Amino acid sequence: MDVNVPESMTPWLHVGPAGEPVAPAAEGLTIGEVASLVGISVRTLHHWDSVGLVHAQERTSAGYRAYSARDVARIHRVLVYQELGFSLTTIAALLDDPTVDETGQLRRQLDLLEERILRLRRMAEAVEQVLASRTAGAVLTAQQQAQIFGRGWREDWADEARGRWGDSDEWAQFEENVAVLSEADRHRVREDGETLYTELADAKRTGVAPGSEAANQLAERHRAMVGQLFACTHSMQVCLGRLYVQDERFAATLDAREPGLADWLAEIIDANARLHGVDPDGAVWA
Numbered sequence: 001m002d003v004n005v006p007e008s009m010t011p012w013l014h015v016g017p018a019g020e021p022v023a024p025a026a027e028g029l030t031i032g033e034v035a036s037l038v039g040i041s042v043r044t045l046h047h048w049d050s051v052g053l054v055h056a057q058e059r060t061s062a063g064y065r066a067y068s069a070r071d072v073a074r075i076h077r078v079l080v081y082q083e084l085g086f087s088l089t090t091i092a093a094l095l096d097d098p099t100v101d102e103t104g105q106l107r108r109q110l111d112l113l114e115e116r117i118l119r120l121r122r123m124a125e126a127v128e129q130v131l132a133s134r135t136a137g138a139v140l141t142a143q144q145q146a147q148i149f150g151r152g153w154r155e156d157w158a159d160e161a162r163g164r165w166g167d168s169d170e171w172a173q174f175e176e177n178v179a180v181l182s183e184a185d186r187h188r189v190r191e192d193g194e195t196l197y198t199e200l201a202d203a204k205r206t207g208v209a210p211g212s213e214a215a216n217q218l219a220e221r222h223r224a225m226v227g228q229l230f231a232c233t234h235s236m237q238v239c240l241g242r243l244y245v246q247d248e249r250f251a252a253t254l255d256a257r258e259p260g261l262a263d264w265l266a267e268i269i270d271a272n273a274r275l276h277g278v279d280p281d282g283a284v285w286a
Contacts, residue, residue: 028058028066038075045075053092054078080109084116189228196225200265201258210264211271219272222265234273238283241266 035042048054049065054075056065067075074095081091094100200218208214219237226232226240244250244262254262270280 028056028060028068029072030060031056031065031067034067034072034075038072038079040075040079048075048078048088051088051092053088053095077106077109080113084109084112189225192228193225196221197254197257201261204258204261204264208268210267211275215268216272216275219268222269233286234276234278235283236285237269238273238278238280239285241269241280 029037031042031045035045045054049056054071056067056071058066058068060066077095078088078091081094082088086094094105196218200222203214203218208218223232223234223237226237232240244254245266251262254265273280273283
């Protein structure tokens with residue numbers, strides 16, 4: 001039976017003349033051979049040796065470091081944990097913990113890798129959807145818009161927004177983020193927005209003052225809500241606050257919840273922006 005084992009997945013193996021995996025020589029592998037097999041630099045291996053992460057346990061007849069199959073297997077496990085985002089300190093603690101079952105640890109690594117592969121596959125599928133939508137010139141349907149912005153959202157508003165901001169990076173980010181939302185996600189975004197605007201109206205009604213801790217927290221929640229659709233800086237949020245006041249449609253929608261809400265929301269956004277080093281009078285869309 002033919003054996004086909006990718007070197008990248010089994011760096012502790014040599015490949016024989018017929019392509020079959022064979023164990024390292026009894027004398028072990030030099031640091032240069034290991035670096036070549038595993039795909040990392042000799043300098044990295046020296047560093048890992050100096051910090052006690054991976055030691056070459058043997059020496060060649062010439063006195064050089066010699067890595068055994070067990071040493072290289074440890075390197076492979078370090079690389080897997082690095083791929084998963086663990087620090088070298090954490091990796092060393094995991095690998096050197098005498099209470100940890102190595103087989104169980106490897107199974108856990110496999111589970112984590114499979115979870116990451118699944119996330120990356122979903123991200124790739126999402127990017128494919130965005131590319132397909134852009135190629136087809138597709139936009140959100142009226143129903144999808146309502147699921148995000150509420151029943152009061154009108155399709156002509158989307159057309160106007162696209163004409164005003166369609167060439168911006170934020171609009172591209174908005175379309176990409178929204179394109180991958182499921183129906184349930186769109187419903188959740190809308191419900192989160194409804195909850196927040198209800199709390200904003202209640203805060204305005206009960207006299208929460210702009211600049212207070214409660215008002216600043218609400219302003220940050222508003223920025224986080226917008227951030228679900230595109231990255232929103234404090235300066236950009238100030239620009240949105242101006243729009244809420246200056247555009248009669250936005251002002252009417254907000255003030256229908258609580259008289260004066262549009263102005264008050266702009267005020268708490270401005271006050272919170274000052275707290276984060278942004279002068280509202282000079283705020284720009286950036």
